[in-house]
Amino acid sequence: TNGTSSDSDSSPTVESVEDNPDGGCHIYRNGYYGSSIAVVEGILEVNIIQMTSIQMTDSQAENSLVDFVVTCQGSLPTDVCTVVSDPTCQVSKSVVCDPIVVTDECLLTIRRAFEEPGTYCINITLGDDTSQALASALISVNGGEST
Numbered sequence: 001t002n003g004t005s006s007d008s009d010s011s012p013t014v015e016s017v018e019d020n021p022d023g024g025c026h027i028y029r030n031g032y033y034g035s036s037i038a039v040v041e042g043i044l045e046v047n048i049i050q051m052t053s054i055q056m057t058d059s060q061a062e063n064s065l066v067d068f069v070v071t072c073q074g075s076l077p078t079d080v081c082t083v084v085s086d087p088t089c090q091v092s093k094s095v096v097c098d099p100i101v102v103t104d105e106c107l108l109t110i111r112r113a114f115e116e117p118g119t120y121c122i123n124i125t126l127g128d129d130t131s132q133a134l135a136s137a138l139i140s141v142n143g144g145e146s147t
Contacts, residue, residue, distance in 0.1 A: 042131030
């Protein structure tokens with residue numbers, strides 16, 4: 001049971017009763033507790049502001065490369081994960097996570113490779129020790145060009 005003590009101390013007191021299976025006796029525990037809560041801002045918002053196809057020569061055309069320019073609000077992220085899925089965002093095709101260092105402004109470029117042309121759902125998640133935020137986009141990759 002929880003309650004407050006009747007003396008001048010306004011700290012909450014805790015009383016607990018535990019059954020002793022050996023003799024049916026009860027153990028009573030009384031005491032005081034304290035706690036503190038730290039409120040952190042966290043990463044509040046992530047936006048993909050630009051997607052740019054990287055032009056490569058014909059000999060490098062094994063994968064299509066796309067740069068995603070991402071911004072965020074709130075605390076600075078320490079890692080980024082990119083999930084590439086089918087156009088319905090239901091079936092994951094690949095997941096890539098990397099640690100990042102962002103100094104004073106949350107503006108970063110993330111480069112990802114696409115093995116074949118098609119339409120993909122992209123989920124970019126920025127995270128730190130206490131929070132995560134997500135941005136999603138559909139992208140069409142056409143053999144080295146993206147829209």
